[in-house]
Amino acid sequence: MDFENFSAGTSIMHAADVRLKLIGALFFSVVVALCHSLSGAGLALLIGLVLLAGARLAPLQVARRLLLVNLFLLFFWGTLPFSAAGPAFDFGLLHISQAGVRLATLVTLKTNAIIMVFLALVATSSMVAIGHGLAALRLPNRLCVLLLFTYRYIFVLQQEYQRLRRAALLRGFVPATSLHTYRTYGNLLGMTLVKSWQRGIRVQQAMQLRGFQGRFYLLTPPAVRGRDWLLFVLLLTAASAVAVTELTSRAGGCP
Amino acid sequence: MHLAEGILSGPVLLGGAVLAAVGTGIGLRKIDQERLMTTALLSAAFFVASLVHVPVGPGSVHLLLNGLMALLLGWGCVPAILVALVLQAVFFQFGGFTVLGVNVVIIAGAGLLGSCMFRSRLADAKGRAVAAFMAGFLSVALAALFMAVALVTTNQNFLVTARVVFVAHLPVMVVEGAITMFVVGFLAKVQPEILGLDGSLIKKEE
Known part of the structure; x- marks a missing residue:
């Protein structure tokens, strides 16, 4: 069984403080999850790719994970284009709904973007670090x-x-x-x-x-370093960029 | 049985998160310090069980066992399922932060609702098999239904997808019912305390 394949490493993503990574990933995921525009979701995917590259994970294993998720999405590609309402592209007997294709594309972009950010930020921490990080986040x-x-x-x-x-x-x-x-x-x-x-x-x-009181005590309290804050600010900026792209495309009425 | 990230709309995600938070709060209150370890161990056992593939016809399905979890843990199954989903997200990237609440409601909510009618009937040896089968069957059926509802409330265009989801889970419902029935039968013979049938070691649910 292949558990925790990505948590060992020396990249900036691995070294960063787990609490800031968790908050950053959560913020980014929420922004992307609320996107309706293809441009916003596309930008999010690009940012996801950059972050994933920064984590320097084993490419084959990452590809396998992404493949699995996209196989699940094939299910949407198999149903949505043929079932959604609205104007359609006609190929003889085949009616391919434009709204259906758009929705399937949007879902694919968003899902992949969030997974990439999750891989880069969360999967690069060990489960123990995440558990203590969550406790530190109250x-x-x-x-x-x-x-x-x-x-x-x-x-x-x-x-x-x-x-x-x-x-x-x-x-x-x-x-x-x-x-x-x-x-x-x-x-x-x-x-x-x-x-x-x-x-x-x-x-x-x-x-x-052994006197367990329902609480773990850490001998070395985790410290946040300057470059962790830098990564955090970059993450927030990236998420804001996605939000701005989303809002402008909504205001402009383009896809 | 999860929804991936990036599919559902904001209001559906928020609703799921709020319901899951409330359920987790209630569940954590029910798990006292004495039952924390048994809950953690059962939760780990269910995580392992959810990776088991059971043959059905030419293919295989993987087990959900949300009905069984709710039978064993009551409200405690909500935090247990939340923990299992977090582990799956970190290990396999199935689901993530934003969809976590909805997935908890789909799995734990359906388990609680599907098994609540049958939990008290497990004490009766005669009706036990039927009650356990129904709990397993209904819990998966409700989970598929919740998932379909989450999809359709997000976007009407998901209607056909949602129907396919529900129909695809029909064989899973039967298999889950059968497995739940056999597991409950086994536990009743070997360690009835887990089912709360002999309340000497675990406290009965108030």
Whole structure:
């Protein structure tokens, strides 16, 4: 399983303070999500590409992620151009709606732009850093502890599940579309849940024994450096540029 | 079952975010310090389960298990699902910040609504299988419905897309119902406390 492929690295994006990256990414995503114009969404995509280049991630893995998201978007390309109302391009029997093509293009631009910014800013931090960053941003502490512990045990439970599954396969289990298959999966998942629940009780007791008060203490409080602020200001400027492009194109009435 | 970023309109995103925040607040209040670890572990188990592909005909579907989560965790399933979605967003870039609230409402809201009628019937061994099947089935059906509603409220042109989404989830509903039924049957035999059937270790929901 390929988790957290992008969090290790030495680029400016990796080195920047996680809190500023989270706020910047949130701000940028919200601006892009509210775009209706193709020019605004197009500019956002360009900025996304620049940020992604700045993160210097493994290109093949990034391409795979983007491919997956765009496969999901194919679903919109498969329906919208043929179903939307309004004037259409006619090719014999085929009516391709202009509004449908425009909507599908807009969605594709926006989705890719936000994903790129997310990859560049959020996926470049480790989950632990994000969890502590969210707590520092005053999200409910219990939620952040829940996030960090869920993350901590995903890998353990993944191995537990795989062990059960391997045992089933060794005993001749062949998944098919049958009630037997669903019962077997039900038992495998049920056993994983039982194990996770029992482990939860043990972890709870162990933490209690060590005086856990529901809060993590950091030995090195994170510090924001000058270049982090510079990146943050650049992000806000980029997001504002998208917003201005969007508003002018709305005022001008062009797409 | 997620919507990606960049599809929905501002009001839909905002509505989802507000509802998800309220639900998370209620859920966090229900998870006390003693149940925090079991909730985290169950949440991790559900994350793992959601990566499992189950064969259906020539293809395969991946499980959602929102009905089962709501049966096990009650309101606590809202923060648990929120956490799982954050992890999926960071790991796989499925969904992101702006659409997070809507996705929480689609999955957790549907799970709570779909299983609320059946949660109390799990104690009865006779009707347990049917109740669990219905909870799993309805939770996915409602999730598909919520997703369709989110799309259509954004833009009328999404109507056909929304219909395709709903129809595509019909086989998933049946599979989820069956899996939920078998998991609940297994838990009732092996560790009934998880279902709250033997309230010695976990507190009953007030």
